[in-house]
Amino acid sequence: MTRNFGILPVVVILLLCSAPLAIMYLYLVVDTFSNTPAGSLIPNEFTLEHWRFLIDTSLVGNVWMATFNSLLFAVAMVVIVLTLAATGGYAVSRLNLPFRRFFLAGILVMHAFPAVTLIIGTFLVLNFAGLYNSLIGVIVVKATFTLPFGIWIMKGFYDAVPWEIEMSGVQDGASRFTVWRRLILPQIKPGLVALGAFAFIDGWSEFLLPRILAPATDFQVLSVFLNELSSPDSMTYDFNLFKSVGLFYTLPILLLFIFFQNKLMNIFGGGTKG
Amino acid sequence: MRARPYGLGFAFLGPSLVLLILFFFAPVLLTGVFAFTNMSTATGIGSGYYTVTPSLLRDLKAEGVGQAADELSQGAFVVSPETIEAARAAGVDGRFVDEIAAKLQGRSFENSSEFQRALKDLDSRPRAIRALKLAMDPFTASVLNVRYDTRDAAFSAISAAAPSLDADAVNTVVNRAYTGWVFTPSNFAALVSKPDTWRVVANTIAYVGATLAFNVLVGLFLAIATFYLPRSSASFFNALWLLPRITPVVLYAIMWKWFTWDTGFIAVIARDLGLPSFNYMKGSVASAWTIVILLNGFIGASFGMILFSGSLRAIPMQQLWASEVDGANRWQQITRIILPQMRWPILFVTSYQTLSLLSSYETIWLTTNGGPGNTTTVWALEAFRTALSNYTGNLQYGLGSAMALILVAVGLVLSIAYLFLFKFDDLISSPKIEF
Numbered sequence: 125m126t127r128n129f130g131i132l133p134v135v136v137i138l139l140l141c142s143a144p145l146a147i148m149y150l151y152l153v154v155d156t157f158s159n160t161p162a163g164s165l166i167p168n169e170f171t172l173e174h175w176r177f178l179i180d181t182s183l184v185g186n187v188w189m190a191t192f193n194s195l196l197f198a199v200a201m202v203v204i205v206l207t208l209a210a211t212g213g214y215a216v217s218r219l220n221l222p223f224r225r226f227f228l229a230g231i232l233v234m235h236a237f238p239a240v241t242l243i244i245g246t247f248l249v250l251n252f253a254g255l256y257n258s259l260i261g262v263i264v265v266k267a268t269f270t271l272p273f274g275i276w277i278m279k280g281f282y283d284a285v286p287w288e289i290e291m292s293g294v295q296d297g298a299s300r301f302t303v304w305r306r307l308i309l310p311q312i313k314p315g316l317v318a319l320g321a322f323a324f325i326d327g328w329s330e331f332l333l334p335r336i337l338a339p340a341t342d343f344q345v346l347s348v349f350l351n352e353l354s355s356p357d358s359m360t361y362d363f364n365l366f367k368s369v370g371l372f373y374t375l376p377i378l379l380l381f382i383f384f385q386n387k388l389m390n391i392f393g394g395g396t397k398g
Numbered sequence: 399m400r401a402r403p404y405g406l407g408f409a410f411l412g413p414s415l416v417l418l419i420l421f422f423f424a425p426v427l428l429t430g431v432f433a434f435t436n437m438s439t440a441t442g443i444g445s446g447y448y449t450v451t452p453s454l455l456r457d458l459k460a461e462g463v464g465q466a467a468d469e470l471s472q473g474a475f476v477v478s479p480e481t482i483e484a485a486r487a488a489g490v491d492g493r494f495v496d497e498i499a500a501k502l503q504g505r506s507f508e509n510s511s512e513f514q515r516a517l518k519d520l521d522s523r524p525r526a527i528r529a530l531k532l533a534m535d536p537f538t539a540s541v542l543n544v545r546y547d548t549r550d551a552a553f554s555a556i557s558a559a560a561p562s563l564d565a566d567a568v569n570t571v572v573n574r575a576y577t578g579w580v581f582t583p584s585n586f587a588a589l590v591s592k593p594d595t596w597r598v599v600a601n602t603i604a605y606v607g608a609t610l611a612f613n614v615l616v617g618l619f620l621a622i623a624t625f626y627l628p629r630s631s632a633s634f635f636n637a638l639w640l641l642p643r644i645t646p647v648v649l650y651a652i653m654w655k656w657f658t659w660d661t662g663f664i665a666v667i668a669r670d671l672g673l674p675s676f677n678y679m680k681g682s683v684a685s686a687w688t689i690v691i692l693l694n695g696f697i698g699a700s701f702g703m704i705l706f707s708g709s710l711r712a713i714p715m716q717q718l719w720a721s722e723v724d725g726a727n728r729w730q731q732i733t734r735i736i737l738p739q740m741r742w743p744i745l746f747v748t749s750y751q752t753l754s755l756l757s758s759y760e761t762i763w764l765t766t767n768g769g770p771g772n773t774t775t776v777w778a779l780e781a782f783r784t785a786l787s788n789y790t791g792n793l794q795y796g797l798g799s800a801m802a803l804i805l806v807a808v809g810l811v812l813s814i815a816y817l818f819l820f821k822f823d824d825l826i827s828s829p830k831i832e833f
Contacts (some may be wrong), residue, residue: 137619137623148656215410
């Protein structure tokens with residue numbers, strides 16, 4: 125592409141638009157390592173005191189317990205979503221099903237449907253099922269909400285696998301199940317990795333469902349922990365501390381995102397966030 | 399050709415189907431069902447029981463069913479096998495009870511003086527008036543604060559306590575005495591008549607419209623601008639704008655709070671510039687709205703950016719080169735070549751974002767929480783607060799479900815509509831099952 129047009133005005137406008145974001149993310153990192161005198165914006169000393177919450181549980185409560193709960197939540201999400209999407213996606217993509225169009229249409233509508241509007245109904249279902257206020261209940265609900273998306277993504281990956289691979293497997297006498305496990309699954313590994321990373325990030329960031337469906341404190345996940353910490357009626361309002369805990373909370377998924385960036389970008393466009 | 403077995407297909411799809419039915423369809427159904435009930439914290443989620451409380455009697459009186467209320471609050475006296483047993487158990491003189499049983503069995507008295515007169519006619523009555531009064535107590539058929547588990551029990555008790563009431567009046571009282579939830583269409587009527595509702599509807603339209611415009615315009619601008627930039631700076635901006643999307647919403651809300659707090663970034667800058675300095679998130683309606691729209695707009699803009707960048711790269715480069723040879727400037731390239739080919743992506747982003755903005759309230763809940771006052775409350779937030787989180791402590795599941803049901807219906811219609819718009823049929827075409 126030729127460069128016969130001025131780029132500067134565009135860059136200036138871009139910078140202006142991006143300024144709030146750049147400032148917020150810059151200060152997110154800077155503030156966790158420094159102190160700023162009141163009424164100023166320039167930090168005047170380097171300090172690690174905002175990170176003391178990692179070793180001193182009296183400051184904000186037990187952050188490691190919350191981290192463990194978040195990890196449990198996210199890993200459970202990955203396991204459930206990957207297993208069910210890998211099998212369900214194969215079923216709607218390749219296996220013989222009655223009412224296939226009906227299932228596909230249903231999954232597609234559920235994928236487009238904003239599941240968050242169901243939270244009141246879900247609350248009632250969990251109450252009737254006795255799963256309200258339990259980690260299992262939240263995990264299952266969150267996994268179910270992610271499932272239509274997962275099945276749809278996996279269907280896409282299965283659709284791209286050449287039929288000839290399956291045909292030759294069946295020709296050689298393997299059952300459909302063996303064909304799926306030995307021949308097809310290795311083919312869709314990139315899809316599994318992408319969906320797994322997505323499910324982990326999604327589970328780790330989830331705030332609404334654990335906060336509403338399991339408000340008891342025994343299995344607080346990090347998002348709820350951070351929100352409680354920064355609620356307006358907490359004793360001291362210390363943004364540097366909130367940012368440190370927040371950064372600690374966000375780092376794993378930032379790293380994960382950078383690591384799987386290319387794979388994730390393929391499926392991120394259809395994500396669930398507004 | 400032999401019959402094709404369905405077994406493996408169902409085995410593979412089955413577990414997903416079970417979960418989806420339990421936690422996707424059941425909530426939809428329950429939202430629909432409970433939208434037509436008055437379920438709340440007060441009624442409980444399970445089944446209720448029947449009880450007449452003093453406050454219910456006050457309500458009945460206020461509603462003009464005064465006769466029933468008076469009779470029920472006085473209580474009546476009934477001579478029945480049960481009350482006779484109760485009298486014996488209470489230690490009333492055995493001969494007196496036998497005489498009451500023999501002479502007054504099956505009768506009821508509307509008030510204590512009537513019953514007392516009847517008792518005074520009996521031979522074996524106690525001489526002391528105090529003892530007589532004590533003997534009367536077990537015969538009272540008061541229903542106040544007594545808990546009845548079935549409708550029949552409540553009905554017979556109430557008609558015994560207020561013998562002069564006809565069946566219709568008793569039924570009215572029984573219905574009102576029920577503590578559980580009942581089916582009622584009144585939620586929707588209540589929504590329509592509440593002035594707050596229309597305020598919230600207007601807020602929702604403003605919120606969705608403004609945020610959507612921001613998302614699409616900024617997304618488009620970002621995609622086109624980074625398209626023309628050198629690769630390195632383009633990827634810097636792409637990464638920066640992607641951050642809000644990856645950042646967990648709780649931290650994102652904290653960052654915005656810091657940015658707009660009394661002592662936060664904007665306030666300090668504004669003070670240094672001599673502008674009014676206050677909490678921009680909660681201090682004024684206009685600033686609260688700006689923050690809410692920007693906050694959600696920044697998340698959504700990256701969605702547009704990703705999609706638009708993708709479809710921009712699909713435009714054949716030759717068209718742009720040819721236009722440059724013909725002397726077109728960038729603006730002409732954008733309006734004549736790029737935008738016309740972006741029609742479908744723009745439509746897609748618009749419809750997708752409409753749906754997710756209509757239903758999302760997480761960010762608003764975590765930041766302004768609908769404030770100041772109720773000025774930034776949107777429909778989804780109001781439904782959630784009515785049903786699951788309010789300060790009065792009486793969570794109105796029924797009314798909240800009614801509000802959510804409207805969202806669910808809008809969501810269903812929109813998602814189906816836009817799937818048809820985007821060549822839905824191609825997406826669900828059958829695969830080649832050859833054996």
